[in-house]
Amino acid sequence: MDGFHMWGFTNYLASPGSYAFGLVANGSDCSNRSGDGEVIAGSVSVDYVLDAGGRDGHLRVRFATDARFYLEQTEAFAGAEPLPPALPPFKGFSTYPGDYPLWHEGLHARSDEYVLPVHHLGLTPRKDLWVIAHAVVCRGYALLPPPPSPPPPPPPPPPPPPPPPPPP
Numbered sequence: 001m002d003g004f005h006m007w008g009f010t011n012y013l014a015s016p017g018s019y020a021f022g023l024v025a026n027g028s029d030c031s032n033r034s035g036d037g038e039v040i041a042g043s044v045s046v047d048y049v050l051d052a053g054g055r056d057g058h059l060r061v062r063f064a065t066d067a068r069f070y071l072e073q074t075e076a077f078a079g080a081e082p083l084p085p086a087l088p089p090f091k092g093f094s095t096y097p098g099d100y101p102l103w104h105e106g107l108h109a110r111s112d113e114y115v116l117p118v119h120h121l122g123l124t125p126r127k128d129l130w131v132i133a134h135a136v137v138c139r140g141y142a143l144l145p146p147p148p149s150p151p152p153p154p155p156p157p158p159p160p161p162p163p164p165p166p167p168p
Contacts, residue, residue: 009021009024009132010082010083010130010131010132011046011130011131011132011133012082012128012129012130013046013048013128013129013130013131014128015048015127015128016048016049016050016057016127017047017048018045018046018047018048019045019046019047019048019131020043020044020045020046021043021044021045021046021133022040022042022043022044023040023041023042023043023044023063023064023065023133023135023137024038024039024040024041025038025039025040025041025069025137040066041065041066041068041069041137042063042064042065042066042069042137043063043064044061044062044063044064044133045060045061045062045064046059046060046061046062046131046133047059047060047062048129050118050127054127056117056118056119057117057118058115058116058117058118059078059114059115059116059118059121059129059131060113060114060115060116061076061078061102061113061114061131061133062111062112062113063111063112063113063133063135064110064111065110065111065137068139068140069110069137069138069139069140070107070108070109070110070137070138070140071107071108071109071110071111071112071135071136071137072105072106072107072108072135072136072137072138073103073104073105073106073107073135073136074102074103074104074107074112074114074133074134074135074136075097075098075100075102075103075132075133075134075135076100076102076103076114076131076132076133076134077100077101077102077130077131077132078102078116078121078129078130078131078132079121079129079130080121080128080129080130081093081130082130083095083130083132084099084100084101084132085099086099087099097134100132100134102114102116112135
């Protein structure tokens with residue numbers, strides 16, 4: 001979008017449905033192509049579901065990396081406008097991921113997701129919306145710590161008490 005100093009993508013969803021987008025790492029020129037150091041690091045899937053009356057439903061935004069990457073942080077925005085409002089003291093709209101209302105950090109994971117009731121998005125009875133998904137990805141999934149070891153098995157039960165001595 002013109003007039004902004006940060007790059008990124010905002011995605012228009014004209015109607016409910018399932019959508020898939022590439023998760024571009026190092027995409028500094030907003031081209032969504034794998035040149036100049038850019039690489040598709042994974043995918044973002046969006047499921048936009050409305051009930052039969054179009055008044056309720058949910059939005060699911062899921063991030064998934066391929067085996068070469070992992071997620072450290074995700075941010076997302078969904079709403080009736082292409083961009084979220086800027087946080088005070090700024091006015092207008094923002095392209096800064098820190099202004100997106102949904103965020104998870106310290107993930108160190110291969111996937112993450114947000115599930116929101118549609119009524120939280122202020123869209124009813126609208127059916128179209130805009131979605132932005134941003135992630136901080138790192139190379140080297142092998143650097144992730146191994147999964148935790150299972151807990152040790154419980155100790156064996158105590159032996160049964162000895163039989164009582166025979167009567168005299």
